[in-house]
Amino acid sequence: MTRLFNRPSDFASELIEGFVAAYSDKVRQVPGGVVRNTRSKQGEVAVVIGGGSGHYPAFSGLVGQGLAHGAAMGNLFASPSARQVYSVSRAADNGGGVILSFGNYAGDVLHFGMAKERLNSEGIRCEVLPVTDDISSAPIEERHKRRGIAGDLTVFKTAAAAAEAGYDFDATLAVARRANERTRSLGVAFSGCTLPGASQPLFEVAANKMALGMGIHGEPGIEDCDIPTADELAERLVATLLEELPEGVESPRGQRVTVLLNGLGSVKYEELFVVYRRVAQLLGDAGVEVIEPEVGELVTSFDMAGLSLTLFWLDEELERLWHAPAATPAFRKGEITLAEPLEATELEIPDLDVVTPASSESRRAAGCVLSALEAAERVVLANVEKLGRIDAIAGDGDHGIGMERGVTAAVEKARELEARDAGAGTLLTRAADAWADRAGGTSGALWGVALGALGTAIGDEHAPDAKRVSEGVRRALEGIIHFGKASPGDKTMVDALIPFHETLEREVEGGAELAQAWRKAAEAAHRAAEESAHLVPKIGRARPLAEKSVGTPDPGAISLALIVAAVGEVISKGTPVTA
Structure with missing residues (x-):
């Protein structure tokens, strides 16, 4: 368990x-994470990595010469927000574009994707590269759905070495993608991990059992079996990885690979060496030559007991880039000429706290928007445990906690912005950022998208009317579908949001006042949320245990229905917008 902490909520920042x-x-610390404290070449491609905290040395420990230029750091086991990724990327940018790389988890895909779009809109070329090395998490024909685990390192290292060698943006991205395609990993777990302040592990493995393929956040594995001997475990991992060779590799014999044997937190180095002894023998027997292996902790999960094996199938160029020197807090290779330290004035850190001028009508409306957010907070706080229980049926049970963190942060920011005379649009968009920052994960990203789209539509010039609100809900739906990739029937919040949007739009176009239109739309969202119990999840963390969720409504749809109903009561008592 995690023993040394102050307030659990402060653990990640401290x-x-x-x-x-x-x-x-x-x-050097910047808003959202860390960047190199040494000078990079002007025009060099910047490689920015990131993910949730709790996986050290990933991700901050891999920032430094020869490796990442920056790392966006989310809360514990929660993806960094788009705002955090954007801030770190702006600070790390050298004028050659930014490549964002991270493990392939839904929340990370959303937040890094949103940051990419913002950077591109500002003229900074940016692409994302999710790492997909975990062979247990999806079949080869659905490789794009696989998780990223310890194989993150091979992709990060390859991309960064290429950038440092002077590759241009396209060449750096191409070689990093090739590294991802030629990296395969498989992990096992013997026990779960305990987060700071928690009395129970976040997830568990049955006593005297091993979970083959369990993810680093407790995502389901592919098989539970008795704990083997060290040699038997090595044989199982090597045999399974050799069954799936990357494209272009016809046989293991004669190939050169880099091997990573990664400890997940509480498996000791001595145990890893015992396992690696047999791994090396087996690869030698298969005719594989091992090049500069790494045995140790590379991507951890607090005190999780487990390990993973990674094979990185080299070609001449990939091998040269793997050999390239690096010097970071947690990863060193070869000898490197130390670069000059950066001056504080050389970092371009955007001011994200500007309050734009607003009309008096919009400032008055901001107080009404705050009241709506406070109503959302009350209903979420009253249903945190219920939402967690629903989510635990087939997910990881943290939906209620995530919603609590998000809406509380949004209300705090909204109160601050109202006191600073912000308009309704600015108040809502900044509350959206706060929600996404604090909540993290998929739901945090999607609520950030939704509130941000609504705030943009409302703006700071006019008192928002019913049509403008309806337009904002339409943009929110479009944004969620664009970033979340969910379709109707996938058992997500989209299944409640679509009927809410359609009903609201129809009523407003028919001439109804907002209070009446919103009430009918909220009723439609409630019915759709309850009916989601009959659906089978097709995306997200509930997908691997899809059948378990049949008969239980989707927690995201339920939380949406609760919130729009609560907001509807505020509108009915004192309509916060013009008719």
């Missing part, structure tokens, strides 16, 4: 503070 204090010669 670990960053301590990490930077320990390695100030290599890294």
Whole structure:
């Protein structure tokens, strides 16, 4: 368990503070994460990585010369928000574009994708590269759905070495994609991990059992079996990985590979060496030559007991890039000429706290929007446990906690912005950022998208009318579908949001006042949320245990229905917009 902490809610921010204090010669803290504290070449492609905290040395420990230029750091096991990724990317940018790379988890895909679009809109070329090395998480024909685990390192290292060698943007991205295609990993778990302040593990493995393929956040594996000997485990991992060779590799014999044997938190180095002894023998027997292996902790999960094996199938170029020197707090290779430290003025950190001028009508409406957010907070806080229980049927049970974090942060920010005379649009978009920042994960990203789209549609010039609100809901739906990739029937919040939007739009176009239109739309959302119990989830963390969720409504749809109903009561009591 995690024993040393102050307030659990401060753990992620305090670990960053301590990490930077320990390695100030290599890294510097910026809003959202850390960047190199050394000067990079002007025009060099920047490789920005990231994910949830709790996986050290991923991700902050991999920032430094020869490896990442920056790392966006989310809360514990929660993806960094789009705002955090954007901030770190702006600080890390050298004028050659930014490549964002991360493990392939839904929340990370959403937030990094949103940051990419914002960077591109500002003229900074940016692409995303999710790492998909975990062979247990999806079949080869659906490789794009696979998770990223310890194989993150091979992709990050290849991309960064290419950038440091002077590759242009397209060449750097191409070689990083090739590294991803030629990386395969498989992990096992013997026990779960306990987050700071928690009395029970986040997930568990049955006593005296091993979960083959379990993910680093407790995602389901493919088989539970008795704990084997070290040699038997090595044989199982190597045999399984050799069954799936990357395209262009006809046989293992004669190939050169880099091997990563990664400890997940509480498996000791001595145990890893015992396992690696047999791994090396088996690969030698198969005719595979091992090049510069790594045995140790590379991507962890607090005190999780487990390990993973990664094979990175090299070609001449990939091998040269793997050999390239690097010097980061947690990863060193070869000898490197130390770059000059950065001056504080050389980092371009955008001011994200500007309040734009607003009309008096919009400032008055901002108070009404705050009341609506406060109503959303009350209904979420009253249903946190219920939402968690629903989510635990087939997910990881954290939906209620995530909604609580998000809506509480949104209300705090909205109160601050109202006191600073912000308009309704600015108040809502900044509340959206706060929700996404604090909540993290998929639901945090999607609520950030929704509130941000609504705030943009409302704006700061006029008192929002019913048509403008309806237009904002339409944009929110479009944004959620665009970033979340969900379709009707996938058992997500979209299944409640579509009927809400359609009913609201129809009523407003028919001349109804907002209070009446919103009430009917909220009723439609409630019915659709309850009917989602009959659906089978097709995306997200509930997908691997899809059948378990049949008969239980989707937690995202339920939370949406609860919130729009609560907001509807505020509108009915004192309509916060013009008719």
